[in-house]
Amino acid sequence: MFHYMLVFMAYHSSRWIPRNQRLKFQIVNAVFVALVLGPQLYVISRPKSSRFCSQPLLNNLSASIALSFIASGFSVTFTLIDPVPQSFWASYHFFGLVSCGQGLCTAILTLTAAACAKITPELYYTSVILTVMSTFSAGFFGVRGGLWLAKPSRNNEH
Structure with missing residues (x-):
């Protein structure tokens, strides 16, 4: 869910900026992309990363890098388009399901790969780190969803 949260933060942060100045936000967006992708690309390029590990952490990191590229595309698209078409929202929420599944896989693989630390x-x-960030993101959306469900319906107000 970490990648889903990145797009969520980019979208909601960009809405505080006037429409004609959102292009400037893309510089901030590019910095975030570099902060997320840079370390992942560095780790995957390290010779030690290609050593045998009992769990497929390298494959999982490759999937995380792919989702990071997709998240950067969503964040650019969502910050520049106003209003965002429903089809983009639907694909973004599907991306959230994929991101949640990848975060769950990351957590399981990491918890069962303690021998890979050496x-x-x-x-x-x-x-x-990706497991911690995915767990934090899932917790954030869990609380947000719970608050959304607890919010009284506006249709019942008199």
Whole structure:
């Protein structure tokens, strides 16, 4: 859910900026993309990352990098288009399901790959960081969803 949250934050942050100045927000957006993609690309390029590990952490990191590229595309699209078409929202929410599944896989693989910490330390600790960020994001959306469900319906107000 980490990638889903990145797009969510970019979208809602850009709405505070007037429409004619949102292009400037893309510089901030590019910095966030670099902060998310840079470390992942660095770890995947390290020679130690290609060593054998009992869990497919390298494949999982590759999936995370792919989702990071997709998230950057969504964030650029959502910050520049106003209003955002329903089809984009639908594809974004589907992306959220995929991101949630990838975060769950990351957590399971990381929890079962403690031996990889000595063999491929950068890869293992990157997976730990991605697991923590996915858990935090899932918690954020869980609380947000709970508050949304608890909010009284406006149709019943008199």
